[in-house]
Amino acid sequence: MADIGAVIDNSSVIVCCGSGGVGKTTTAAVLGLEAARLGRRAVVVTIDPARRLADALGLVDGLAAEPQRIELGPRAGDAPNGELWAMMLDTATTFDGLVVRHASDPDQVERILTNPLYRNMAGAMSGTQEYMAAETLHTLHGDDRFDLVIVDTPPSRNALDFLEAPGVLARFLDHRAFKLLMLPTKGGLRVLGAAAQPILKAIGRVVGSDVLADAVAFFQAFAGMESGFRDRADEVVALIRAPETAFVIVASPRHDTISEAVWFAEQLVDQQVDISAAIINRAQPAFGEGTAADARAAAKAATGELAALWDNVADLRTLREAEHEVISPLGDAVGHDRVALLPLLDSDVHDLDGLHTIADHLFGRS
Amino acid sequence: MPPEHESPLQSLTATNVVIVAGKGGVGKTTVTAVIARAASRDGRRVLVVELDGKPTLDELLRNDGGGDGDDPSGGMLEVVHISAADALDEYLRDHGFQRIAKRLNKTGVIDMVGTAAPGIDDVVVLGKIKQYEQSGDYDVIVVDGPAAGHAITFLTSATGLANAVRSGPVRTQSDGVIELLTDAERCQVVLVTLPETTPVNEVVETAFALEDDVGVQLGPIVVNAVDDGAALPDIAAQDAVLQGMAADVADAIRDAAAFRRSRRAMESTEIKRLAREMPLTQLRLPARLVAGLTSADIDLMADVLAESEAASAADRG
Numbered sequence: 001m002a003d004i005g006a007v008i009d010n011s012s013v014i015v016c017c018g019s020g021g022v023g024k025t026t027t028a029a030v031l032g033l034e035a036a037r038l039g040r041r042a043v044v045v046t047i048d049p050a051r052r053l054a055d056a057l058g059l060v061d062g063l064a065a066e067p068q069r070i071e072l073g074p075r076a077g078d079a080p081n082g083e084l085w086a087m088m089l090d091t092a093t094t095f096d097g098l099v100v101r102h103a104s105d106p107d108q109v110e111r112i113l114t115n116p117l118y119r120n121m122a123g124a125m126s127g128t129q130e131y132m133a134a135e136t137l138h139t140l141h142g143d144d145r146f147d148l149v150i151v152d153t154p155p156s157r158n159a160l161d162f163l164e165a166p167g168v169l170a171r172f173l174d175h176r177a178f179k180l181l182m183l184p185t186k187g188g189l190r191v192l193g194a195a196a197q198p199i200l201k202a203i204g205r206v207v208g209s210d211v212l213a214d215a216v217a218f219f220q221a222f223a224g225m226e227s228g229f230r231d232r233a234d235e236v237v238a239l240i241r242a243p244e245t246a247f248v249i250v251a252s253p254r255h256d257t258i259s260e261a262v263w264f265a266e267q268l269v270d271q272q273v274d275i276s277a278a279i280i281n282r283a284q285p286a287f288g289e290g291t292a293a294d295a296r297a298a299a300k301a302a303t304g305e306l307a308a309l310w311d312n313v314a315d316l317r318t319l320r321e322a323e324h325e326v327i328s329p330l331g332d333a334v335g336h337d338r339v340a341l342l343p344l345l346d347s348d349v350h351d352l353d354g355l356h357t358i359a360d361h362l363f364g365r366s
Numbered sequence: 367m368p369p370e371h372e373s374p375l376q377s378l379t380a381t382n383v384v385i386v387a388g389k390g391g392v393g394k395t396t397v398t399a400v401i402a403r404a405a406s407r408d409g410r411r412v413l414v415v416e417l418d419g420k421p422t423l424d425e426l427l428r429n430d431g432g433g434d435g436d437d438p439s440g441g442m443l444e445v446v447h448i449s450a451a452d453a454l455d456e457y458l459r460d461h462g463f464q465r466i467a468k469r470l471n472k473t474g475v476i477d478m479v480g481t482a483a484p485g486i487d488d489v490v491v492l493g494k495i496k497q498y499e500q501s502g503d504y505d506v507i508v509v510d511g512p513a514a515g516h517a518i519t520f521l522t523s524a525t526g527l528a529n530a531v532r533s534g535p536v537r538t539q540s541d542g543v544i545e546l547l548t549d550a551e552r553c554q555v556v557l558v559t560l561p562e563t564t565p566v567n568e569v570v571e572t573a574f575a576l577e578d579d580v581g582v583q584l585g586p587i588v589v590n591a592v593d594d595g596a597a598l599p600d601i602a603a604q605d606a607v608l609q610g611m612a613a614d615v616a617d618a619i620r621d622a623a624a625f626r627r628s629r630r631a632m633e634s635t636e637i638k639r640l641a642r643e644m645p646l647t648q649l650r651l652p653a654r655l656v657a658g659l660t661s662a663d664i665d666l667m668a669d670v671l672a673e674s675e676a677a678s679a680a681d682r683g
Contacts, residue, residue, distance in 0.1 A: 020513050021391020050564045051571075116530075120484045155390060155513070206461050207483040208531045215482050252391060255658020256422055285625065288618025305599035306607040312598055313622045315655055322657035346628035348563035 002277040002340040004248075004362055008035045011246040011276070013141060013149045013239065017162060018250035019260045020155030023281035025049045026349055027250045027342075028152040029057060029086070030359045033352075035148050036072060036082035037359070042148040043067050043085040043140050047133065049152075052350035057086040064088035067145070075356040085146065087136075094132040095122035102228035111221040117214045129154045130165035131233075138236045160267050163240055166233035173226055246276040251330065253283045253323035253341075258330050265333040275334045279362075280327055283341040284320035292317035374649050374674050377586055379405045381554045382499045383546065384585065385509045387517040387576075388558030389568050393590035393651075396659055396667070397558045398510040399426040400651065403668035406441035410505040413498055414445045417491065423510060428661045444504075448494055450487035454480065457490045461535050483531060485523030492524060492543040499546065511555070517572065521547060521555070521580045550583035558588045559640070561633035566640045573644055586647040589637060593630055594652040598623050649674060 007014065008031060016028045025046045035042035049059065058068040067085040096113055103109045112118050122128065133151055140149045153162045204212045239245065247268060251261035265275055292314050299310035331339045343361055345354065359365075378384065378401050386401070388394045398414060406412045416423045423445050455476060480487055498507055512520045524543040531537045546553050555576055559569035569587065576582055599607070604623060608616040641648055652670060654663050 019390065021389055051567060052564065117482055121481050123484075202458075202461075203479060203482075205534060206458065206536055207479060207486070208534055208536070211482045211531065215478065253657055256395075256420075257391070287622035287625070288615060304607070305603045308596060308599055309604060309607070309619050309623055311596065312626055313619055315595060316622050316626065318655045319657065322655070326657040346625050347632055350564055 002279075002338045004031070004277055004279070004340055005034070005038065007246050007248065007276045008038060008040065008148070011244055012147060013137060013151070013242075013245040014276075015137075015151055015153060015162065015240065015245060015247050016250050017153045017156070017247065017264060019257055022250050022252045022257050023342075024152045024155075024250045025053060026355070026358070027248070027279050027281060028150050029053065029355050030342075030362060031248070032084050032086070032148075032150050033072070033355050034359050034363055035150070036084040039080070039082045040148045041081070041083040041085075041146050042150060043087065043143075043146045045087055045089055045133065045136055045140065045149065045151045047089045047129065047152055047154050049088070050350065054088070056351045056355070059086060059088050065090035065093055067140070070352075073352055073356075075353070089129070089133050089136055091129050091132045092119075092122045094136055095128065098135065098229070098232065099225075102225045102232070104224060108221060108225075112218065115214060115218045115221060117211075117218040127161065127165040127168050130156070130162045131169045131236075134162060134166050134236045134240060135232075138239050141239060160271065163237065163271065163273070166236045170226075170230040170233040173222065173229055241273065247273055248276055249278040249330075249334065251278065251280055253280050253327055255326045258326050262329050262333045265330065269333075275338065278330050278334045278339045280330075280339065280341045282344040283327075284316060284323055285343040286320060287313055287316055290317075292321050373672075374586060374647065375401075375404050375408060375672050377647060378556060378649070378671075379408075379410065379506045379508075381506075381550070381552055381583070381585070382504075383495060383507045383509065383553040385511045385517075385521070385553070385555045385582075386558060387511040387555055387572070388513070389565060389572075390513045392558050392560050392565055392569075394513075394558050395420075395422050395426070395510050396664070397556070397588050397590055397651065398508050399423055399664045400667045400671055401556070402427060402443060402508045403664050404671045405506055405508070406443040407439055407668060407672065409439040409441045411442040411503065412444070413504040413507045414443070415495055415498070415507060415509040416445060416447045417450070417510065417512060419447060419449055426659065426661055426664045446498075448491050450491050451476070453490045453494055454487045457493070483527060483536065485519070485527045486536060488520045488523035489527050489536070489540050489543055492520075492546070493539045496542055496546050499552065517555075518575050518579060521576065521582060525580070548581045554583040554585035556585040556588060558590055561589050561592050561636045561640075563632070563636060566636045566643075570640070570643050573646075584646055586649050587640070587644060589640065589648060589650045591653040592637070592650045593626070593633060594650075595626075598627060 014028075014031060016024045016031070018024050028044050028046060032042045032044040044057070046054075046057070046059070049057065054060075054064070058070050065088060067087040070084045070086055072082075072084055099112050099118075100109055103112065130153065133153060137149050137151045140146055156162065203215075249261050249264055251257045261278065265278070268275055295310050295314035295317055299307045299314055302310055327339065327341075340362060342358055345357060347354070349355065349358060372380065384401065386394050386398045388397075402412045402414045414423055414427065427443060427445060458476065458479065495507060495509060498504060511517050524540040524547065528537060528540040528544060531540070557569050557573055557576075559565045573584060573587070577584060598604075604620065608619060611619075637648070637650070649671070651667050654667075656663065
């Protein structure tokens, strides 16, 4: 079993990644809870948590975008200095903050923040969420209130989205198309350079001239901020790749999510990013010694109620054995001693008590 | 509301387009495959649309009887993959970007169009689905939709775009897509969930959001992976038969039974709560004792779906 306690001890940033629906938010919260128990001052940044988990983490509407201190309750152990904080990623507000930081004057801020193209980019462009998650991580890392930042990444098919998003967005803002748009320094479309015109005309035909005018206005307003954005993006990427940052892959014990997790792991390894642990959520617990076949044979040899009871043991062991078989390739990819299984509980996990129960399993207290 | 005499399979495939939606991990792709397989066995011509670039549906719907995916009943089953980026690229080339096509990617114009008109890629994908619908080549098109959060963005993309763009080909495209999505005769959304607390909460939220924001017809709701295994004896009977058995073995048997009873009690509570909070026809697909489904499991579940008339009618109300 992986030593997740050591991962918590040795890191100042933990990135939880994995495909959608595998329990990344729950896992991030459990790691945060354990870190607080170990005396760390941990902050968990979550993205779109299920409502009841958000409630459990104190992320009530309107308060969510600032870190909230969570009351740990009687099961938290007795580390006197441990703290757990949580916050929800607010993509658009974080992006606005970057604009304010890099703009030269309030007028430039105003022109950018009110531009429709900018609002679309801050709210909905692909990669923005990853970039802002990384940006938030960087900000919290520099905040004295915390000594461990745990971030739950947006669901993604591609592990590198999170690593690459800051660079991709910085490049977008520095794109050749916009250099073309920037050619006219005054007067809008009529005086554009000849090279740009066919493209712009075609864009205008498809999306309409209003939309095009917004784009031109945005890139004019943005002029001069490109290098500031690029430098900041470089810093963020450097922190994500620093040795103090641990990557934890989260998966469920199903063939398709394990395949995705293996793919994530291979991509990260290719990039020389070390994977500290793979956490498999909702794994079937073990019931007694012996195999599914043993239990099935016992059921066949028995009758009536006893046969039904043995069949039940056989069913649960069948599922557990199937899960262990599909998990195996992930162990091959990240190292079998780095894989940790969290058991499926007999009820749903959506409150602090459930998180404590999972933490007790993960850290061998049950 | 579908007429009472319709079987669950008939109501699931009553519209030309069926969009299957649900949060990651609930088995959306499984349900897509099961509906498609059951409908093709029923003699329908079925197109499955996959949007994520994953090969799973091809594997799950791998033909079991030779030939090119057709069923002996005369039904037909095809899988098509549509990627938003490719669809947008193709759309732009078809609308005046042909001459400068080579420069599109290099200059980042596609990125910019996607940002300037958010939702355009989703609308272009929905537009392609509409083209398949209009072609008349298929009786039913089953779409493995995006995960719940994105399902709402995906389905509201056309309305958003229509508000931003007042004329031109994109506007025409958006209007056509809105017409398809809001026509209860042509399109419905089938929501998928698991019999657990958080998935039920989320599917109820999604259902209300879809009805309010998109005006789309909601079809039956599918509860996936329901434990329908054999009944367990009650505690008194259990204690009686375990008497005299080695303590560790008896404990393992007792713990396993308690675990399963407790999971089943939760499932049953959540299924009832879902019926109370979401007055839609509810269909249930059985959990399988595997950690990854194969085409054989899909075939079996398609049989369950095709035969589920009596069970589902008896359970209702």
